[in-house]
Each structure stands twice: as structure tokens, then as C-alpha cells.
Amino acid sequence: MFDDSARGKTLSSALILLTEKGFHSVSIHDIRKHANVSTGAIYHHFSNKDEIAKTLFTEVLSHITEKMDDILLEQPTTFDRIQAVYQMAAQMVNEKPELTRFIIKQAHREFLPDEKPLCVSEPFLRMKTIVQHGIKKGDIAPMDIWVALSLTFGSLLRLIEYQLDGVLENTADTYIDELLQHAWKSIAQED
Amino acid sequence: MFDDSARGKTLSSALILLTEKGFHSVSIHDIRKHANVSTGAIYHHFSNKDEIAKTLFTEVLSHITEKMDDILLEQPTTFDRIQAVYQMAAQMVNEKPELTRFIIKQAHREFLPDEKPLCVSEPFLRMKTIVQHGIKKGDIAPMDIWVALSLTFGSLLRLIEYQLDGVLENTADTYIDELLQHAWKSIAQED
DNA sequence: GTCTATACCTGGATAGAC
DNA sequence: GTCTATCCAGGTATAGAC
Structure with missing residues (x-):
């Protein structure tokens, strides 16, 4: 996710430790210990502890925003767009569970008090x-x-939380087809 | 919610401050300052800071569990039970937003690392x-x-988070009828 | 049971060499 | 750009009087 510089190693370690x-x-x-860098190196790249978390948060969010924009460009129909979001989310929670937890479960208010609530962040505005x-x-x-x-x-996010909480027997992607099929019934225009 | 003893005042103030x-x-x-009690009084009733949060968390959860049990007893049909949960949740987020946030948005892992994940707590098991x-x-x-x-x-919890994040124009209870009507379509047995 | 005063320590942040 | 050593504020928890 991040390169091998002191900055990159700091961010990688921070991501793991913060989500844990x-x-x-x-x-x-x-x-410092986990990243195998010195305090000085960290404070050379980041002005304080908050900025490490903030950098992590915004970089990950903008990465997801790009993916959302791809979906909007590539998928013309409403159903396909929603399906693509479901698949992206399932893939993300499988491949990068810590990162997913960092984004959706952290109490940002506690360490990013000036940050907007997650539900009006760029990726969520794309969903809207x-x-x-x-x-x-x-x-x-x-x-x-x-x-x-x-x-x-809502049900997609719930399922993701179930996976993060470790209560699912299988990975999220085995459930999303069934989930989407039913969720679509609740919103689809009947004709 | 809590009585006027040092213990009660401590819990009331802790609830407000912690959720904020x-x-x-x-x-x-x-x-200490907010509750207008002394440090000594707090440490007389609680062994440490963690225990204040823990007490708060378990007392609120068991209160909700009781309400869930009432619903299970009073409502015989599946739809009515779900509707009652929706109404209870909407009422809770309206009347006690801080308390609701404390339960569903706090990163419990951070200060209650040995606590089970919320989705396997008693109230959520009742939903199951x-x-x-x-x-x-x-x-x-x-x-x-x-x-x-x-x-x-899932969609109910999502709506509650929207209200807590302050993006809704009206209170949650004005949306839940419409929400439930559609959510029910996604799960109802068709015959 | 409640109070004040304080001991002790963790941890964020800086200084200054290399 | 990276390092080590260190300063110092803030906060938990305790001691001991009342």
C-alpha cells in the first residue's frame, strides 16, 4: 500500500496498529518500533500524531473515491452500479480488513474532530x-x-461489519449475490 | 437515568462527556468537575476509569435487552416485532442521542478490549x-x-447513523414507516 | 463516604548531532 | 533525512485527613 521510505513504513505500521x-x-x-524508524524520522514527515492518522484517512478515502468514479463511468445502469459497489466492498473487506475497519469503524470524532462525518465523505456522496x-x-x-x-x-455495510466482527462462517463475497438480490427488491420500481 | 448519589452523578456526567x-x-x-464530585468519591465507587465506561455500557445494554424482551413477549407476529424494534430505535435516537451514539458508534475495542463485539451482545441476539x-x-x-x-x-441502523451525523432534515421517526415498508419487501415470503 | 493534595508515569514533542 | 537523548505536560491513581 505504501512505499519503503520512512514515511511509507510509518503509514503502513500506523495503519496496522491503529486499526488493531x-x-x-x-x-x-x-x-516507531513497529516501523523500525526513529522518532526524528516520523516528526520529519509528520507534524504530529494526528497528522499521521489524518494522512492515512484521506489517502485511503481518495483511493476509494477513484474506484467509485470508475464504477460510475464503466457501469451505465443503476443495478450494475450498485452491484459493482457491493463487489468492491466485499473485495476490500476480504483483502484489506484492517483498512476497512479503519475507515468504517474508527471513531473519527475522537481523533479527527474537524473531519466531516463519514456519510458525507466523497465515496459516500458517490453512492448518493x-x-x-x-x-x-x-x-x-x-x-x-x-x-x-x-x-x-445499509445491509451491505451491516454484512461488512459482521465479517469484521468475525461472526460470519464464510467471507462476505459469498453472501453478496443473495444480499443484493433481496435488497434490490426493496427499492426497485415495479412495473 | 441515574440517581443523585456520587455514583449516579459520576455515571450521568461520564455518559455525556464520553459520548461527546x-x-x-x-x-x-x-x-470530576462536570459531576461536581471529588476524585476520591469517584475512586471509591469505581476501581478505575475503564470501570466507569464498562458500567455505563453494560447498564445501558441490559436496559435495551429488557425492552427487546418486552417486544418479544407483547408482539406475536414477525412483522409487528420488527416494527416495534424500529419504533423503539427511532424513539431512542430522538430522546437519547448521546446514549445511542455511545452504544452504536463508540469504538469499544479501544477501551473495552475484552468486550464481545456489539453484534453478539444480548439486544442484537434478540434481533437474530x-x-x-x-x-x-x-x-x-x-x-x-x-x-x-x-x-x-441494516437499513434501520444506517438511518440512525444518518440522524446522529446530522444529515437528516427530519427526525428518524418520520422515515421509519417508509423504511420498514420497503425493507419488509426485501425479506417477506411471497405467496 | 467524601474530600484535597500529590506521587508517579506515560507519551507527545523537541534539540541538536551526524 | 535520520538518529538519540531528553524535556515536560497531562492524567491516572493513591494517601491520608475528616
Whole structure:
């Protein structure tokens, strides 16, 4: 995910430690030790501890935003767009569970108090766009946008949390077809 | 919620401060000041800071569990049970937003590392029971239990988070009828 | 049971050599 | 750009009077 420089190693280690223990339970010294760099090197690249977490958060978010934009470009129909988001999410939680946990489970308010809530971050605004277009085109039944958003992606996020909590027997991607099929029924325009 | 003893005042203040700022951003001194009690009084009733949060968490959870049990007793049909949960949740997020945030948004792993994940706590197991009974009785279409759970309550939890994040124009209870109506379509056994 | 005063330590951040 | 050594603030927890 990150390169082998002091900066990259710091971010990689911070990601692992932060998702494992949480922001306030990880000290600079912990990161220093895990990344095998010195305190001085860390403070050369980051002005303080907050900035490490903030950098991590924004870099990961913008990475996801790019993927969302690809989906919007490549998939023309509402259903296919939603399906692509489901697949991307399932893949992400399988391949990078710590990173996924960092994004959706961290209490950002605690260490990024000036950050906007996750639900108005760029990737989530892309989801809103998908649903709004779906309603406008008549693919999705007319309803309140927040209700439609909850129905479209709420169950997906829930399933992801189940996987992160370790209660699922199989990986998330084995459930998403069934999940999407049913979730679509709740929002689809009947004709 | 809690009585006027030093213990009660400590818990009330801790609840407010913890949900506002998060566990590690609130010091014992902050709680002491807000509750208008002394450090000594706090340490007389609680062995350490963790135990304050833990007490709060378990007392609130068992309170919700009781309400869930009432629902299971009073409501015989699957739909009515789910509807009652939706109404209870909407009422809770309206009347006690800080408390709701404390339960569903806190990174418990950070200060309660030995606590089970929320999704296998008592109240959430009651939700699982509701859905399992629904499938067995034929009210809910046969499907994987975790998929069914995600579909039934995922969108509700999402809507609650929207309200907590302050993006909704109205309170959650104005949306839940529409939400439930659609969510039910995704799981209902068709005949 | 409740108070004040304080001991002790963790951990963020800096200084200055190389 | 990276290192080691160190400073110092903030915060948990305790001691001991009342």
C-alpha cells in the first residue's frame, strides 16, 4: 500500500496498529518500533500524531473515491452500479480488513474532530449520486433519498461489519449475490 | 437515568462527556468537575476509569435487552416485532442521542478490549431470534440468517447513523414507516 | 463516604548531532 | 533525512485527613 521510505513504513505500521488498538492506545513509540524508524524520522514527515492518522484517512478515502468514479463511468445502469459497489466492498473487506475497519469503524470524532462525518465523505456522496440517478431514471421507486440510501447500502455495510466482527462462517463475497438480490427488491420500481 | 448519589452523578456526567468527546479525550478530572464530585468519591465507587465506561455500557445494554424482551413477549407476529424494534430505535435516537451514539458508534475495542463485539451482545441476539423465528414460521423467505439480519435491521441502523451525523432534515421517526415498508419487501415470503 | 493534595508515569514533542 | 537523548505536560491513581 505504501512505499519503503520512512514515511511509507510509518503509514503502513500506523495503519496496522491503529486499526488493531485504536488511536489513543497506540503511542508514537509503538509506531516507531513497529516501523523500525526513529522518532526524528516520523516528526520529519509528520507534524504530529494526528497528522499521521489524518494522512492515512484521506489517502485511503481518495483511493476509494477513484474506484467509485470508475464504477460510475464503466457501469451505465443503476443495478450494475450498485452491484459493482457491493463487489468492491466485499473485495476490500476480504483483502484489506484492517483498512476497512479503519475507515468504517474508527471513531473519527475522537481523533479527527474537524473531519466531516463519514456519510458525507466523497465515496459516500458517490453512492448518493448512484441512488439519486436511479430514482430520476425510474429504476428505483420514488422515495426519500435517505431512506433509499439506507435500503440500498445499509445491509451491505451491516454484512461488512459482521465479517469484521468475525461472526460470519464464510467471507462476505459469498453472501453478496443473495444480499443484493433481496435488497434490490426493496427499492426497485415495479412495473 | 441515574440517581443523585456520587455514583449516579459520576455515571450521568461520564455518559455525556464520553459520548461527546470519546473515552480517551475525557479525563477523570473532567468527569470530576462536570459531576461536581471529588476524585476520591469517584475512586471509591469505581476501581478505575475503564470501570466507569464498562458500567455505563453494560447498564445501558441490559436496559435495551429488557425492552427487546418486552417486544418479544407483547408482539406475536414477525412483522409487528420488527416494527416495534424500529419504533423503539427511532424513539431512542430522538430522546437519547448521546446514549445511542455511545452504544452504536463508540469504538469499544479501544477501551473495552475484552468486550464481545456489539453484534453478539444480548439486544442484537434478540434481533437474530426475531428473524430466525420469522424464517421458521415462513413469514420471512428462507435465506442465510446473516443476510436476513442485514436486510432487516441494516437499513434501520444506517438511518440512525444518518440522524446522529446530522444529515437528516427530519427526525428518524418520520422515515421509519417508509423504511420498514420497503425493507419488509426485501425479506417477506411471497405467496 | 467524601474530600484535597500529590506521587508517579506515560507519551507527545523537541534539540541538536551526524 | 535520520538518529538519540531528553524535556515536560497531562492524567491516572493513591494517601491520608475528616
